[in-house]
Amino acid sequence: MTRASLRLSQSSQDAPPDVKQVVDRDESPPRTPTGNAQSSESDIDVSSPSASHDESHAKDPSQKDSDSDPSHRPKRRRFHESYNFNMKCPTPGCNSLGHLTGKHERHFSISGCPLYHNLSADECKVKAIDRDKQDEERSQSQTEESRHATRHQAPTPRQVRYKEKVVEMRRKRDSPLAKEQKEKNMEHRQSHGTTREPLLENITSEYDLELFRKAQARASEDLEKLRLQGQITEGSNMIKTIVFGRYELDTWYHSPYPEEYARLGRLYVCEFCLKYMKSQTILRRHMAKCVWKHPPGDEVYRKGAISVFEVDGKKNKIYCQNLCLLAKLFLDHKTLYYDVEPFLFYVMTEADNTGCHLVGYFSKEKNSFLNYNVSCILTMPQYMRQGYGKMLIDFSYLLSKVEEKVGSPERPLSDLGLISYRSYWKEVLLRYMYNFQGKEISIKEISQETAVNPVDIVSTLQSLQMLKYWKGKHLVLKRQDLIDEWKAKENKRGNKTIDPSSLKWTPPKGT
Numbered sequence: 001m002t003r004a005s006l007r008l009s010q011s012s013q014d015a016p017p018d019v020k021q022v023v024d025r026d027e028s029p030p031r032t033p034t035g036n037a038q039s040s041e042s043d044i045d046v047s048s049p050s051a052s053h054d055e056s057h058a059k060d061p062s063q064k065d066s067d068s069d070p071s072h073r074p075k076r077r078r079f080h081e082s083y084n085f086n087m088k089c090p091t092p093g094c095n096s097l098g099h100l101t102g103k104h105e106r107h108f109s110i111s112g113c114p115l116y117h118n119l120s121a122d123e124c125k126v127k128a129i130d131r132d133k134q135d136e137e138r139s140q141s142q143t144e145e146s147r148h149a150t151r152h153q154a155p156t157p158r159q160v161r162y163k164e165k166v167v168e169m170r171r172k173r174d175s176p177l178a179k180e181q182k183e184k185n186m187e188h189r190q191s192h193g194t195t196r197e198p199l200l201e202n203i204t205s206e207y208d209l210e211l212f213r214k215a216q217a218r219a220s221e222d223l224e225k226l227r228l229q230g231q232i233t234e235g236s237n238m239i240k241t242i243v244f245g246r247y248e249l250d251t252w253y254h255s256p257y258p259e260e261y262a263r264l265g266r267l268y269v270c271e272f273c274l275k276y277m278k279s280q281t282i283l284r285r286h287m288a289k290c291v292w293k294h295p296p297g298d299e300v301y302r303k304g305a306i307s308v309f310e311v312d313g314k315k316n317k318i319y320c321q322n323l324c325l326l327a328k329l330f331l332d333h334k335t336l337y338y339d340v341e342p343f344l345f346y347v348m349t350e351a352d353n354t355g356c357h358l359v360g361y362f363s364k365e366k367n368s369f370l371n372y373n374v375s376c377i378l379t380m381p382q383y384m385r386q387g388y389g390k391m392l393i394d395f396s397y398l399l400s401k402v403e404e405k406v407g408s409p410e411r412p413l414s415d416l417g418l419i420s421y422r423s424y425w426k427e428v429l430l431r432y433m434y435n436f437q438g439k440e441i442s443i444k445e446i447s448q449e450t451a452v453n454p455v456d457i458v459s460t461l462q463s464l465q466m467l468k469y470w471k472g473k474h475l476v477l478k479r480q481d482l483i484d485e486w487k488a489k490e491n492k493r494g495n496k497t498i499d500p501s502s503l504k505w506t507p508p509k510g511t
Contacts, residue, residue: 090259091116092195101221102128110259112220117197131214170205178202223263239264242329243283245271245357247382255328256337272355274322293355295319295347300505301395301498305351306359308395310505313340313363320345323361327378333412334376342366343375344508346399348392350383359383360392364399366508373400373407373451377417387496389420390427394498400451401500403507408453425460428452430486433478441476 089096091113098114098121099107110116114124141158155163185199200209239262242249261267261276268283269276272292277283296319297311313320320340328334336343343363349356360379365372373396379389400407409421428450433441443461447454461467466477 089113089115097121098124099220099224100124101217101224102126103221104224107224109223109263111216111223111263116195117216118199127213128217131217166207169207172205239267239329241265242267242269242326243280244269244380249329249381251329253329253332255325257325269326271358274319274326274358276322276325294349294351295356295358297345297347300346301503303499303502306391307349307351307356309347309349309356311345311347313343313345317341323347324363324376327361327376330381331376331378331414333414336363336376346392346395348388348395359388362392362396364396370410371400371405371407371453372410373397373405374409377409384416387493389416390424391496391498393420393424397451398498398500398503399505399507402503402505405451406447406453407451408456421456422460422463425452425456426464427486427490429457429460429464429466430483434483434487436478441478443476 088094089107089109091110094113094115096106096108099105099112100114100117100119101112102121102124104112107113114121119127181202188196188199200212203209204212239251239255239257242251243266256262257267257276261278264278267276268278268280270283270286270290270292272294273290275286275290277286294307295309295311296316297309299307300310301308311320317340320343321338323345324334324337324340328337342365344366345361345363347361348359350359351357358380360377360383362377363375365375374393377389377392377396379392396409397407409417413421429446432446432450443454443457446452446457450457458467461476464479464482466479466482468475468477
């Protein structure tokens with residue numbers, strides 16, 4: 001019995017009979033769905049020892065003054081701030097009641113769902129009590145043994161007996177599953193699929209299964225603590241960083257990775273096959289076995305260390321899906337994740353002695369009725385502001401030229417994408433003006449030579465103040481100051497451009 005409850009019981013003994021009945025009823029307040037005390041907007045106030053008398057007798061003036069002082073008021077605990085009652089467990093058929101640890105009344109994720117783990121809420125509570133008893137017995141025995149411990153002490157009789165017990169339990173396990181158990185497992189898998197955990201009984205010994213259950217409960221309890229502390233919030237992006245090759249990248253936006261990966265906070269991604277993993281150990285083992293050193297598909301461009309691979313979303317579905325999930329971490333408007341079959345992906349890489357490292361990519365519809373030459377485009381953060389974004393854009397327009405079409409990116413563009421395209425269109429127009437020797441210039445001719453959509457050309461000319469309306473006609477002004485400024489920057493920047501002669505590609509004839 002705590003000190004506060006002891007004072008409360010003493011005060012209830014001195015109170016009149018009617019007051020005593022009120023106190024007795026208030027000792028166990030009604031429970032909310034969270035399992036905590038009532039959580040209204042007025043919150044719960046832990047009253048003083050004389051609370052029962054204050055309900056039936058008026059307070060004296062001095063007591064009123066002390067109560068009005070906020071420093072003398074008891075602290076309040078807002079239980080409703082810890083739970084979001086609109087959240088629900090994603091497991092089908094679950095009412096969000098109970099918790100795998102047996103210590104909470106509600107859960108909001110698969111990690112704490114008893115139904116997903118083929119248990120009931122009461123079974124989880126019983127297991128929690130058993131775990132607590134075992135931990136208490138273990139701590140008591142360790143305390144007693146530590147008193148007489150030496151540096152090189154032999155195993156104690158208790159440890160020997162425990163080891164023999166474990167060996168016997170593992171020996172008793174029948175290695176082959178019975179026919180009834182196999183049928184039961186198959187029926188469970190067919191009826192529930194991936195919405196429930198597979199049946200684990202008789203797969204291993206009871207001792208090892210119990211160890212696994214304890215590890216699950218402990219991990220779920222740690223996640224619940226992080227959630228209550230505000231370090232994990234339901235429904236938000238929980239992948240804060242990814243380990244990608246020799247880089248650790250901070251993410252910008254939410255990406256719909258599976259929940260078991262999204263809640264980790266840090267994701268480990270193979271930079272060649274783009275498979276995502278949970279830990280550094282798994283990544284290290286994967287890299288020792290991964291045979292990929294470049295993207296799948298056909299290499300359609302190579303000049304120096306820069307290569308571009310054409311990847312068909314229908315032939316390499318898993319790779320393209322992983323690429324889209326990775327890209328969504330750095331793009332706001334991207335909505336394509338899993339339906340990748342109607343698209344072609346052009347992946348730019350930079351090669352060294354370890355392989356072809358992902359620089360960026362753009363996707364393109366196989367059959368676009370609006371002649372979009374880019375559906376989604378991304379430069380990896382570690383390669384930004386180095387000219388690779390413009391190289392990707394230039395390569396997309398080079399493909400449009402080979403197809404003898406006029407192209408334009410699909411809208412809406414992201415903020416960084418819009419900046420990159422406006423800069424690219426500006427350079428294309430100024431380069432065209434620099435090389436133009438005639439007297440009359442036509443927007444249609446510019447569009448045919450550069451494969452840029454006339455609408456994009458007009459908007460760029462207007463932003464550069466090179467398009468004027470005079471005497472009923474639109475005139476294109478050749479501003480020599482802008483051309484000279486562009487030429488000076490071009491000479492300083494170096495040579496990071498796409499060479500059309502290095503392209504080995506023919507337009508696909510169909511899907």
